[in-house]
Amino acid sequence: MPGAIYAEGLVKTFGDVRALDGVDLDVPEGTVLGLLGPNGAGKTTTVRCLTTLLRPDSGRAVVAGIDVLKQPDAVRRSIGLSGQFAAVDEYLTGRENLQMVGRLYQMKAKAAKERAAELLEQFHLADAADRPTKTYSGGMRRRLDLAAALVVSPPVMFMDEPTTGLDPRNRQQLWEVIKQLVSGGTTLLLTTQYLEEADHLAHDIAVVDHGKVIAKGTSDQLKARTGGERVEVVVHEREHIPAAAEVLAGFGKGDTTVEEHMRKLTAPVTGGAKLLAEVIRELDTRGIEIDDIGLRRPTLDDVFLSLTGHVAEAKNEENDEEAVK
C-alpha cells in the first residue's frame, strides 16, 4: 500500500521550463519527509501539485489514500497547507481568520469558533487574538498561518519553507510545534533550504534538483553516502603544516587537503575516537603544536554539495521559483 503521500513521475512544465521532471515520492503514514533543494529546484511546484493548486502535466499522486487528480476536493478535506508566505487576511483579526478557515472547511459556526479559540491558545496568540493581523510580527503571522493549516487536524500536512525569514528563536518555537504535531501521528511533507531543519525534523530526506529527486534516505544514510568521517587539524605554526601532513598521511584513507591560510588539514579516516587519540599522540611526539583538532562527520551541507555541486542556501535568489510560475 502506498504511503500517506505518494507521487509517481510528476511532470510540470511552464513554457520552456521543466519545473518537475519526474518526481517520485513515498512518505509512510506518520513520518516526516524533508524535501531539500536549492531555489528553483521544484520544491514548491511539487507541493503545489500535491495540494491540488497545480495540475501536473503527467504523473500520478495519492494523498491520504485519495487520488489527487481524480478527487481534488476530497484531498482538500484531508490536507493542511502552510506556505512560504503567511496566508492570512491582514485586515482580519487572528480569531476571524481562523474562524473563516474553519467555516470554509465546512465546520459549523460554533465548532469553528471553539476550534479557533483552542488554536489561538495553543499557538500563544490568545493575547493578540482580537487585533488585525496587520499588527502581528513575522513570527506571529507564521504561527497563525500554521494554526490555520491545522484547523481540522488534517492527517496530512504540507509545509513549504515554514521557517524561511524567521529569527532563530521563532524558528525554534515553530520546530517544537511541528514536533508535537508529528508525535500526534500527522504525516508531514516539509520543504526547506535549511539543512539543519531537515536534519532536525525529518525522518527521511529527499534531495531535489532540476525537478528530480536525486537522492533519498535518512539523514545518516545520505551522510554515509557522501563519505565517512574526517580528522581536521589546525596547527599553531604555519611551518608545521608539512610535518602534520606527513602524520595524517600515515593514518588517512585518502588524500589530505590543506587550507594554508587557515593552517587547517583535513584527512578522511576510519577508526573514530580511538584513532583521533593516536593522531594527537603522534603529533605531540613530533612536537607539533595544535590549536584545534576534531573528528568531523559530514553535514547535510556536505551531502548537498557533493550531490548537486552547489551549496544549498542562496538567499539572493529567493524568488527564482516564484519567477518560474
Add this chain to the structure above:
Amino acid sequence: MSAVTDTVRVAPATNPVSQSIRDSMVVAQRNLIRMSRIPEMIIYGLIQPIMFVVLFTYVFGGSMQIGSSTSAVDYKNFLMAGIFAQTVTFATASSGAGIADDMHKGLIDRFRSLPMARGAVLTGRTLADSVQTALTLVVLAVVALLVGWRVGSDGDTNLGKVLGAFGLLLLLGYAFTWIGALIGMSVRTPEAATSSGLIWLFPVTFISNAFVDTSHMTPWLRHIAEWNPFSATVQACRVLFANPGQSPSDAWPMQHPVWASLIYSVLILVVFRTLAVRKYRSATA
C-alpha cells in the same frame, strides 16, 4: 487508511448549491469586515459620484436640452438616473482591483487548498461589493434630494416603483461587477485592473442616454446609445422615477426599458460569472 480519515473533522460534501451559498456568505463576511476596517475606501468611493452630481447639476444644468426644455430643474431630474447608473458601474473598477489584489496574495492559495465551493471566493467578493454599492446609492440619493432632485416630477410614481428602480440599479451593478472580476483575474497587477477596469466604462456610460438626450445624437450614434444595455437601465429608472427625458424612440429597449434592463443585466451576469469562475478554476489547475 481508515485510521487517517477518522481524524478528519470535516463533514462530507453537502448539497453543492447550499455549500456554494454558505461559502460565498463566509467570504462576503470576510470582505465586509475588511471594508469596515478600511472606511476610507468607502468614503473615497462616495466622493466621486457626489462630485458628479454637483458638477453636472450646476455646470451643465440650464445649457442642456431635454426634450424641448432647457430648464435647469428638468436637467437635474433627468440627470440623476444617469448618475446613479454610472455610479453602480464605476464601482466595478475597484472590485476588479480588489480581486486582482487577492489573486496575488498568499491567501488565495489557502482558499484554493480548502474544500470550499470554487466560485465562492468571487461570489463572496461581488456580494460584499454590492453591499457597498447599495450604501453608496443611499448616500447619493440623499445628496440628490438636497440639490433638488424629485421623483414624480414628470408624471406619477409610487414607492414600489422607486424601490424597483433602485433594485434594477443594484442588479446592473452586480452584473457589471462580474465584468470587473473577469478583468481583475486577467491582468497582472491591481493597478492594471484599476485602469483597464475604468477605460471601457467611459464609452459605455457616455455613449448612452445618461447625460444627454439621445434624440440630439447623429443617427448611428443614437442607435448604439439606445441599444446600449446601460441606457436601458437609465431609461427604466427615469420611467419608474417619473423623471423627464424619456424621448420617444423606435428602439425596443427604449420602449420596454424595465424588461430590457432585466434581460440585459441577467444576461451579463450569467455570461460573465461563467467566464470569471472558469478563469478562476483554470488558474487553479
